[in-house]
Amino acid sequence: MKVLLIALGFLTMSAAAQGQSTLPERLKAVQGDPVVLKAALDAGRRTTFFCANCHGEEGISKAPEVPNLAGQNPAYLLEQIRKFSVGERKDQFMQGLIKVLNDDERVQVALFYASLPVAPTRADPALAAHGKVLFDKLCLRCHGERAHGAELYPRIASQNVVYLQASIRRYRDRTGVRNNQLMSIATGGLKDDEIVAIASYLSQLP
Numbered sequence: 564m565k566v567l568l569i570a571l572g573f574l575t576m577s578a579a580a581q582g583q584s585t586l587p588e589r590l591k592a593v594q595g596d597p598v599v600l601k602a603a604l605d606a607g608r609r610t611t612f613f614c615a616n617c618h619g620e621e622g623i624s625k626a627p628e629v630p631n632l633a634g635q636n637p638a639y640l641l642e643q644i645r646k647f648s649v650g651e652r653k654d655q656f657m658q659g660l661i662k663v664l665n666d667d668e669r670v671q672v673a674l675f676y677a678s679l680p681v682a683p684t685r686a687d688p689a690l691a692a693h694g695k696v697l698f699d700k701l702c703l704r705c706h707g708e709r710a711h712g713a714e715l716y717p718r719i720a721s722q723n724v725v726y727l728q729a730s731i732r733r734y735r736d737r738t739g740v741r742n743n744q745l746m747s748i749a750t751g752g753l754k755d756d757e758i759v760a761i762a763s764y765l766s767q768l769p
């Protein structure tokens with residue numbers, strides 16, 4: 564019996580090693596091994612050479628409508644890659660592009676961007692102060708006190724201000740580009756000028 568159990572355990576382990584574990588599990592496994600992690604980050608930099616045209620060499624966006632990926636939570640990045648690839652999140656370009664990444668590359672890309680430093684920008688102090696009051700009341704409980712998020716909750720501190728405004732409006736207006744019931748409820752009562760204030764606060768937050 565004992566021998567059988569050991570044999571079974573061995574089989575399960577080799578199944579995992581052959582990539583039958585889920586992608587979030589693989590992400591955690593790579594994060595837990597410094598040598599494997601270093602190799603994944605190097606591979607991630609190579610894989611993202613094309614992404615850099617829009618998301619920047621260091622994950623800092625080159626255009627207003629493009630999100631920064633630097634410092635983003637890796638589990639969140641992996642989940643958004645999955646959503647693009649199955650069409651749960653709509654963006655014609657990203658949906659097509661992301662399909663070319665295999666499972667290993669998806670994990671590497673998520674870890675690579677997550678490892679890069681963020682770049683907060685300047686914002687009008689009065690506007691940001693107004694934004695903080697709204698954020699603390701409506702958003703903090705999920706995105707965290709410093710807006711760093713966790714796991715599937717995105718980091719929104721230091722995100723690009725134009726992208727932030729557009730994203731918040733889309734959830735509020737239920738455009739179908741992204742579907743998240745909780746986000747639509749949280750943003751449902753926001754006026755346009757309040758969205759501008761929250762985005763200003765977040766964009767300057769380190």
Ligand code: HEC
Nearest residue numbers: 611613614616617618628629630640643644654656657672
């Ligand atoms: C032509 C420009 C362009 C290129 C190249 C590009 N992206 Fe994007 N990416 C975008 C835009 C624009 C968005 C925002 C879509 C939206 O508004 O929802 C985006 C969104 C994302 C997001 C979601 C981020 C978030 O905060 O939710 C991820 C992850 C991402 N891209 C990864 C990649 C990866 C990995 C590559 C390379 C394989 C890549 N992108 C290449 C333009 C680009």
Ligand code: HEC
Nearest residue numbers: 701702705716717719727730731741743745746749750761
């Ligand atoms: C109940 C939890 C919850 C609350 C409250 C909440 N969020 Fe979110 N937020 C999420 C989750 C989960 C996602 C990812 C959803 C998805 O995959 O589309 C998200 C996504 C976002 C994004 C997209 C980030 C990106 O990189 O594309 C922005 C911006 C955002 N939230 C801002 C806010 C703001 C501003 C508020 C307060 C007005 C708020 N959220 C309140 C859970 C929450």
